[in-house]
């Protein structure tokens with residue numbers, strides 16, 4: 191850890207949204223039990239009742255979804271959007287709730303896929319955005335004071351961030367971080383942890399969602415583009431060491447890239463000492479450590495997962511909460527000597543990793559990010575949302591046990607996982623196992639879609655039916671209301 195990083199950590203004693211790290215070994219045992227058993231979907235005789243909700247209450251959404259199909263591929267533009275039986279058309283988002291075009295109200299646990307830690311459309315941010323738009327409009331292409339304010343704020347809170355470069359999205363920022371690591375180290379290999387999602391750039395649609403799946407989803411991507419991307423199974427430090435050692439014989443590893451809670455926002459959680467051990471391996475082999483904190487940045491606490499684990503990465507990737515749910519959420523942060531290879535501007539002649547973006551670092555994104563993060567800090571949003579996550583998980587546990595279901599609920603603060611179908615937990619650790627689970631995965635995916643539809647019909651919007659983001663807006667009443675609804679859904683199993 192650099193001197194500056196340790197000073198950061200002491201000055202901003204991390205107020206973490208994670209009250210306790212789950213018992214990882216116990217969870218993996220329960221995952222294995224869940225996927226070894228026959229599925230427990232919504233009963234066939236209860237499904238018509240679920241689907242009746244969409245027929246009777248969602249005619250406006252259905253109409254718009256039909257219209258969308260003519261001009262939008264599949265009628266859906268978000269990979270996390272629920273589209274079974276059709277996507278909901280939302281007209282209002284406020285705090286913990288969404289209202290659809292037909293006037294139905296939902297508890298919003300999708301939270302736009304993570305960025306709205308304050309809840310939707312927080313007035314403190316909205317007002318500042320309005321003021322900026324009235325004065326300056328959304329973009330000029332020149333320097334704006336909010337760029338500097340946002341960068342200063344992030345540098346103050348994130349232990350591993352001494353400088354910040356803003357980009358358009360998490361995908362862009364990961365892409366830039368990889369290029370930066372290669373520029374700085376003059377090496378090529380990138381090792382990621384299998385199953386993690388790092389956006390959709392050519393080089394990282396590799397080992398996505400399910401570990402060990404390599405190029406399974408790399409349609410339209412030439413082999414060369416993923417030719418220097420490798421994956422190791424989560425928690426497998428021996429495999430990581432072997433890969434680092436192998437790479438040393440052929441030019442060396444530029445970086446190890448990981449999601450610090452574990453792949454897919456902790457869907458497969460890491461052991462609490464894992465990140466520290468990866469840090470040590472990176473130091474031993476001269477590789478940079480990149481934390482993808484697109485989800486965890488600010489949601490786990492103002493210092494991200496790096497402050498929680500007390501492990502300082504060389505490069506940090508940010509997104510989502512960085513701009514409080516407003517457009518253009520992406521940034522690369524890191525050690526100054528590394529970050530200086532991202533110098534921008536026309537007159538630059540130094541050897542640099544080229545990144546850019548017409549709308550990157552626009553005043554609109556920066557004002558929204560600055561005030562959203564100020565408000566998150568002031569209101570202790572990560573801790574409040576984390577407590578809501580704890581309450582929800584405890585309630586889900588009680589329902590699951592009372593109803594004797596094999597489901598698994600666990601949380602890292604405001605990131606709550608609810609595994610019913612276990613589709614992302616299938617064992618893909620060998621080629622043979624991978625081939626074996628292909629059909630099983632399809633069936634379990636269908637079950638997840640039906641669970642998702644049942645949640646929606648009971649007024650609960652989740653992320654892909656298996657993840658729940660809580661926010662500052664989730665009071666005890668909201669969580670208790672949600673638990674009653676989950677209980678009603680599980681009564682249909």
Ligand SMILES: Cc1ncc(COP(=O)(O)O)c(C=O)c1O
Pocket residue numbers: 303359360361362364387388389390449455482483484485509510519520
């Ligand atoms: C861990 C992680 N990294 C990167 C990304 C990509 O970010 P974006 O969707 O802003 O491109 C995501 C998006 O969900 C993510 O979860």
